[in-house]
Amino acid sequence: MSNQQAQAAEKIGELRTEIGEHNYRYHVLDAPVISDSRYDTLLRRLEALEREFPQLVTPDSPTQRVGGTPLDRFDTVGHHVPMLSLNNAFAQNEVYEFDRRSREATGHEALTYVAEPKLDGLAVSLLYERGRLVRAATRGDGRQGEDVTLNVRSIRSIPLQLRGLNWPVLLEVRGEVYMPLAGFKMLNQAQLARDEKPYVNPRNAAAGSLRQLDPRICADRPLEYFCYGVGLWEGDGEPGTQMDTLRALRNFGLRVNPLVHQADDISQCLDYYHRIQVQRDKLGYEIDGVVYKVNDREDQQVMGAVARAPRWALAHKFPAQEEITSVRAIEIQVGRTGALTPVARLEPVFVGGVTVANATLHNRLEIERLDVRVGDTVVVRRAGDVIPEVVSVVREKRRRGARRFRFPDQCPVCGSDVTADDGGVIERCRGGLYCLSQVKESIKHFVSRRALDIEGLGAKLVEQLVDSGRIATVADLFSLSHDELAALERMGDKSAENLLAALKTSRRTTLARFLFGLGIPQVGEATAQELAGFFGTLEALTGASVTQLEAVPDVGPVVASAIRHFFDQDHNREVIDALRAHGVVWSNTSSAKPASGAFAGKTVVITGTLTTMSRDQARAWLTQRGAKVTGSVSARTDFLVTGAEAGSKYDKAIALGISVLDEGQMQAMGESQDE
Numbered sequence: 001m002s003n004q005q006a007q008a009a010e011k012i013g014e015l016r017t018e019i020g021e022h023n024y025r026y027h028v029l030d031a032p033v034i035s036d037s038r039y040d041t042l043l044r045r046l047e048a049l050e051r052e053f054p055q056l057v058t059p060d061s062p063t064q065r066v067g068g069t070p071l072d073r074f075d076t077v078g079h080h081v082p083m084l085s086l087n088n089a090f091a092q093n094e095v096y097e098f099d100r101r102s103r104e105a106t107g108h109e110a111l112t113y114v115a116e117p118k119l120d121g122l123a124v125s126l127l128y129e130r131g132r133l134v135r136a137a138t139r140g141d142g143r144q145g146e147d148v149t150l151n152v153r154s155i156r157s158i159p160l161q162l163r164g165l166n167w168p169v170l171l172e173v174r175g176e177v178y179m180p181l182a183g184f185k186m187l188n189q190a191q192l193a194r195d196e197k198p199y200v201n202p203r204n205a206a207a208g209s210l211r212q213l214d215p216r217i218c219a220d221r222p223l224e225y226f227c228y229g230v231g232l233w234e235g236d237g238e239p240g241t242q243m244d245t246l247r248a249l250r251n252f253g254l255r256v257n258p259l260v261h262q263a264d265d266i267s268q269c270l271d272y273y274h275r276i277q278v279q280r281d282k283l284g285y286e287i288d289g290v291v292y293k294v295n296d297r298e299d300q301q302v303m304g305a306v307a308r309a310p311r312w313a314l315a316h317k318f319p320a321q322e323e324i325t326s327v328r329a330i331e332i333q334v335g336r337t338g339a340l341t342p343v344a345r346l347e348p349v350f351v352g353g354v355t356v357a358n359a360t361l362h363n364r365l366e367i368e369r370l371d372v373r374v375g376d377t378v379v380v381r382r383a384g385d386v387i388p389e390v391v392s393v394v395r396e397k398r399r400r401g402a403r404r405f406r407f408p409d410q411c412p413v414c415g416s417d418v419t420a421d422d423g424g425v426i427e428r429c430r431g432g433l434y435c436l437s438q439v440k441e442s443i444k445h446f447v448s449r450r451a452l453d454i455e456g457l458g459a460k461l462v463e464q465l466v467d468s469g470r471i472a473t474v475a476d477l478f479s480l481s482h483d484e485l486a487a488l489e490r491m492g493d494k495s496a497e498n499l500l501a502a503l504k505t506s507r508r509t510t511l512a513r514f515l516f517g518l519g520i521p522q523v524g525e526a527t528a529q530e531l532a533g534f535f536g537t538l539e540a541l542t543g544a545s546v547t548q549l550e551a552v553p554d555v556g557p558v559v560a561s562a563i564r565h566f567f568d569q570d571h572n573r574e575v576i577d578a579l580r581a582h583g584v585v586w587s588n589t590s591s592a593k594p595a596s597g598a599f600a601g602k603t604v605v606i607t608g609t610l611t612t613m614s615r616d617q618a619r620a621w622l623t624q625r626g627a628k629v630t631g632s633v634s635a636r637t638d639f640l641v642t643g644a645e646a647g648s649k650y651d652k653a654i655a656l657g658i659s660v661l662d663e664g665q666m667q668a669m670g671e672s673q674d675e
């Protein structure tokens, strides 16, 4: 080797290690330390050197990800160790049963588990020989899969060379190839633009991408990889637990899901399941459950496998999110702002963990697009906390003679004209406060949690009060008497008393909540807060011109004129005056935080049930006095406010020596500040 070449070889080695470290920081730790352009510069420098010294190019170089000629077919390869499948559980008692069996088989009283999200992708094994990726294979039937090495090499987050030097001679890594939702959406847009069929879901898209015979096509697909285990570890240092295995894989530069968690007993596994279920829609990729694995490898070996699935692992699946049912009727609901929303009344089905009997059809265009008809068999979807929706119609099952749905031209509640709005997407009833549905919905909005937060005033009660003619505006709520409330259906002395007390406390509110509660079109919670902070008083806001309103951050011409229009209506001003006459008051300038006072700058946690105010009210009350209200007790907490049945937070606060206040003490402290 010439001197010049030896120098190049050294530089090439350095560049590859450096690029490898940046890959690790970017893909595995999610904490890059250089910019994309700096990374590109390093890669280009390596490419230039390799062009000059082609004999120094090796297959594990980061310049060699995409390559090779299109294949005719994929080779079949055998797995060194079979890729087992997972036993499934849907119900909690099956999970307890799994724990009982595991404890019995291992003879331990309690077992530690590792809980992992269950990715909805494709199982793929990666074979590393002396740290170098030599083969990647799909699971296939568990014994034999397809050789997809060329495609897998193009996945940027899979290292071609493992980090460090402590890897075993032979390592077979197991994990899941998946397509993140954002990439899936972009891919489908591109498919449509090319006049090609979009993929049905991210899983199919990931499978379709890995199955491309031309590696350059797969290289353009947004695929990712998370590993969850090891098939073969030939060499020293094999970790003794699942958790340590994942740690080792992460150190080798492989991606491990950051949500992986050690659970010290089965109830912690179930807590994990519920936590992940809540986070599910925000993950950015699809999962269909979680997996529990006995942590200790010796325990795993004792338990072994039955019928191609290990007895030491269990997939706890989330309830199905899509189901098939039939449409009994299609009805139109009229909302607070007059928007007409078609709703499908369904034959009840169990989907996404609850029984669903209604699903939204969104709007007129959506009904036309789906062409849903009464009697149709439909697919309904319920994902997370979103409103169930009709996704598609099973056309083969349509009954003959089923008639197309006719969207009404008149409001089904008040008969007023219906016209299109918002670029023709939303149909609106023009009846305004003549429309009883709009009246009811705006009162429900005014009393809702994020507005005046009047507890005990539910939807049914509001409807009853409006239908009987007893209330027509939100101001009328404050003239309700004990006797007339107690006489209502499903009410009694006690509930009437509670409701009156709730009405009374709710009269003290903030300008932001009050504005939000008014239900001004275009003014949501965030805008209401902006407006309150900017103008400080209601008078300043109602007196502002459209131009002045537009000076508020995030308020454009449409919002500004909606606000102006609202305050120009006599009846809106009358309602506000009447509310004031009933003693509704708010603290002005909700944004200006007091610099002094017992709660100024303090971190406060609330726990248990308070008696004179709801949690939300207490939070607002404290925030107004300059406190930061947080959810959990830590060393940084200044005060814990406790109501009835305070639990673990109380214990923790005592242990940390944090000041504990009851409701009365809190109010006394705040009031001395108010003076």
Ligand code: D41
Residues within 6 Å of the ligand: 083, 084, 085, 086, 116, 117, 118, 119, 120, 121, 123, 139, 174, 176, 228, 229, 291, 293, 310, 313
């Ligand atoms: O996230 C997954 N899809 C996942 C799949 C996971 N987190 N862990 C898994 N563990 C296993 C065992 C316990 C058999 C090693 C799996 C799978 N198997 C699996 N994926 C497809 C078939 C089996």
